[in-house]
Amino acid sequence: FGKVKSVKFDWTKGESIELDSVENALAEGAKAITLVHNDTSVGIKNPAKEIGDLAKKYGAIFIMDGVTTIGGDEVLVDKWGVDIAVVGSQKCIGAPPGLSAISVSKKAWESMVDKPPYYIDLKAYKKSANKETAQTPYTPAVSLFFAMQEALRIVKEEGLEARIKRHAQFSEALRAAADAMNIEMFPQLNNYSKYSNTVTAMKIPTGIDDKKLRNGIKELGIQVSGGQGALEGKIFRIGSMGNISKLDILSTVQAVEIVLHKNDVVKKMGPGVEAASNVLK
Amino acid sequence: FGKVKSVKFDWTKGESIELDSVENALAEGAKAITLVHNDTSVGIKNPAKEIGDLAKKYGAIFIMDGVTTIGGDEVLVDKWGVDIAVVGSQKCIGAPPGLSAISVSKKAWESMVDKPPYYIDLKAYKKSANKETAQTPYTPAVSLFFAMQEALRIVKEEGLEARIKRHAQFSEALRAAADAMNIEMFPQLNNYSKYSNTVTAMKIPTGIDDKKLRNGIKELGIQVSGGQGALEGKIFRIGSMGNISKLDILSTVQAVEIVLHKNDVVKKMGPGVEAASNVLK
Numbered sequence: 001f002g003k004v005k006s007v008k009f010d011w012t013k014g015e016s017i018e019l020d021s022v023e024n025a026l027a028e029g030a031k032a033i034t035l036v037h038n039d040t041s042v043g044i045k046n047p048a049k050e051i052g053d054l055a056k057k058y059g060a061i062f063i064m065d066g067v068t069t070i071g072g073d074e075v076l077v078d079k080w081g082v083d084i085a086v087v088g089s090q091k092c093i094g095a096p097p098g099l100s101a102i103s104v105s106k107k108a109w110e111s112m113v114d115k116p117p118y119y120i121d122l123k124a125y126k127k128s129a130n131k132e133t134a135q136t137p138y139t140p141a142v143s144l145f146f147a148m149q150e151a152l153r154i155v156k157e158e159g160l161e162a163r164i165k166r167h168a169q170f171s172e173a174l175r176a177a178a179d180a181m182n183i184e185m186f187p188q189l190n191n192y193s194k195y196s197n198t199v200t201a202m203k204i205p206t207g208i209d210d211k212k213l214r215n216g217i218k219e220l221g222i223q224v225s226g227g228q229g230a231l232e233g234k235i236f237r238i239g240s241m242g243n244i245s246k247l248d249i250l251s252t253v254q255a256v257e258i259v260l261h262k263n264d265v266v267k268k269m270g271p272g273v274e275a276a277s278n279v280l281k
Numbered sequence: 282f283g284k285v286k287s288v289k290f291d292w293t294k295g296e297s298i299e300l301d302s303v304e305n306a307l308a309e310g311a312k313a314i315t316l317v318h319n320d321t322s323v324g325i326k327n328p329a330k331e332i333g334d335l336a337k338k339y340g341a342i343f344i345m346d347g348v349t350t351i352g353g354d355e356v357l358v359d360k361w362g363v364d365i366a367v368v369g370s371q372k373c374i375g376a377p378p379g380l381s382a383i384s385v386s387k388k389a390w391e392s393m394v395d396k397p398p399y400y401i402d403l404k405a406y407k408k409s410a411n412k413e414t415a416q417t418p419y420t421p422a423v424s425l426f427f428a429m430q431e432a433l434r435i436v437k438e439e440g441l442e443a444r445i446k447r448h449a450q451f452s453e454a455l456r457a458a459a460d461a462m463n464i465e466m467f468p469q470l471n472n473y474s475k476y477s478n479t480v481t482a483m484k485i486p487t488g489i490d491d492k493k494l495r496n497g498i499k500e501l502g503i504q505v506s507g508g509q510g511a512l513e514g515k516i517f518r519i520g521s522m523g524n525i526s527k528l529d530i531l532s533t534v535q536a537v538e539i540v541l542h543k544n545d546v547v548k549k550m551g552p553g554v555e556a557a558s559n560v561l562k
Binding site: 088090096097098099117118119139140141142143144147 | 314369377378379380398399400420421422423424428561
């Protein structure tokens with residue numbers, strides 16, 4: 001639907017987005033900007049508010065993938081000027097996978113073309129949603145709608161603010177544990193980017209390899225992710241989103257510590273779990 | 282991805298597809314032909330085999346929507362030369378809605394362009410399916426996959442042949458009942474089209490209107506569909522797909538008969554249910 005201008009940064013080094021490059025692209029005439037709010041592949045939370053301010057300044061449409069933040073981290077769609085925000089059912093909301101939900105600003109509605117491709121025909125959805133009994137234009141995944149409804153009730157029960165605080169605390173605990181075990185964080189933060197509050201990406205420590213580390217953890221009943229693509233074998237990632245508990249975080253740290261100790265990467269057991277506990281108490 | 286040539290026939294009259302018109306379009310250079318095998322909006326089963334023969338003769342790709350036949354009616358994909366067949370989870374297979382499955386012929390794979398739109402990038406699915414552990418390229422609706430697996434086990438338990446026979450018998454019973462109640466079938470069959478084996482479309486009988494008929498049936502606990510678009514108020518449709526029983530068919534006929542009798546459209550109760558019973562016994 002138009003030319004795509006890519007603003008490049010070296011994700012394989014965990015580099016953060018530079019706002020200047022984004023502003024340059026907008027000054028050169030970019031009409032829309034897309035952002036992954038929380039980049040799970042590198043464990044970075046990108047500066048959505050600042051990007052939104054730039055989009056507003058240049059009159060561009062701001063489309064934000066909030067798949068791994070909405071429901072688990074602060075996302076102020078209207079305040080940040082996000083024109084289209086997208087969320088998936090299976091991440092921070094804790095419903096089964098299979099559904100997406102989006103929010104659409106007035107500006108985004110107005111900028112839509114008249115005959116969009118079938119799968120992104122939002123107007124068809126709007127038309128059906130506005131019927132006397134709100135509907136979808138085609139048969140939806142009904143069972144997942146009910147599951148999503150229940151998941152949202154659980155979110156409401158916990159309280160969105162409390163839930164966001166919990167997610168922030170859990171990832172802080174993971175970072176504290178990593179620090180205590182001398183595991184380096186992967187992201188290279190700048191003034192605007194932050195560590196992800198839902199996925200913690202760390203370098204594989206010297207003295208062990210990816211397979212040994214992750215298989216060892218898996219044998220203890222916990223699954224952590226490896227790096228994707230160019231990062232395979234270089235980093236490992238711990239997800240901490242959804243309906244999980246303090247004990248889930250502590251037992252994950254414990255598992256990492258056990259494997260690192262068994263492989264003589266850390267000299268003694270305890271500091272990781274202790275550091276995480278201090279954050280969680 | 283090319284110009285679309287429509288072969289027209291008046292669906293609001295329940296007209297069947299004319300094979301000559303289809304052949305003309307192919308002779309004029311149509312490269313692909315799409316067919317809804319079972320047209321639920323009018324209750325017609327279209328001649329897939331014959332269309333497949335024409336597609337083969339002219340070297341066109343034959344794409345068939347088998348959403349309301351696969352799992353409930355005979356569909357011989359390879360024998361009929363269907364290059365791409367599509368099925369939905371929620372119709373004859375009896376799983377929850379939300380999934381599609383397709384079959385793709387060698388010819389269809391070879392005719393695919395290199396950079397298809399995101400949502401129809403079948404090559405991405407093929408690549409993932411061919412991995413050591415078969416996967417999908419993106420997170421799928423996992424819970425629906427398990428539901429589909431269970432639904433397919435139920436299909437297997439009944440036996441596909443028995444299941445097809447049951448569907449044929451159920452719709453035959455509905456047609457016999459309609460005949461006994463002097464309700465006219467809606468489709469105008471020709472030499473090739475057939476009455477649908479999964480949805481029976483009938484004209485609203487004289488002496489009652491759509492609302493009175495369908496609301497009356499609904500009050501008895503059974504939901505039947507009305508006509509869509511231009512057919513609203515003119516026809517009503519009884520679906521008979523999936524894991525339903527003889528009793529479901531008989532009680533539906535009973536409900537129709539009760540409402541027609543109450544509104545003096547039929548003089549006596551009984552003939553509809555009796556005719557259906559005779560087919561089902």
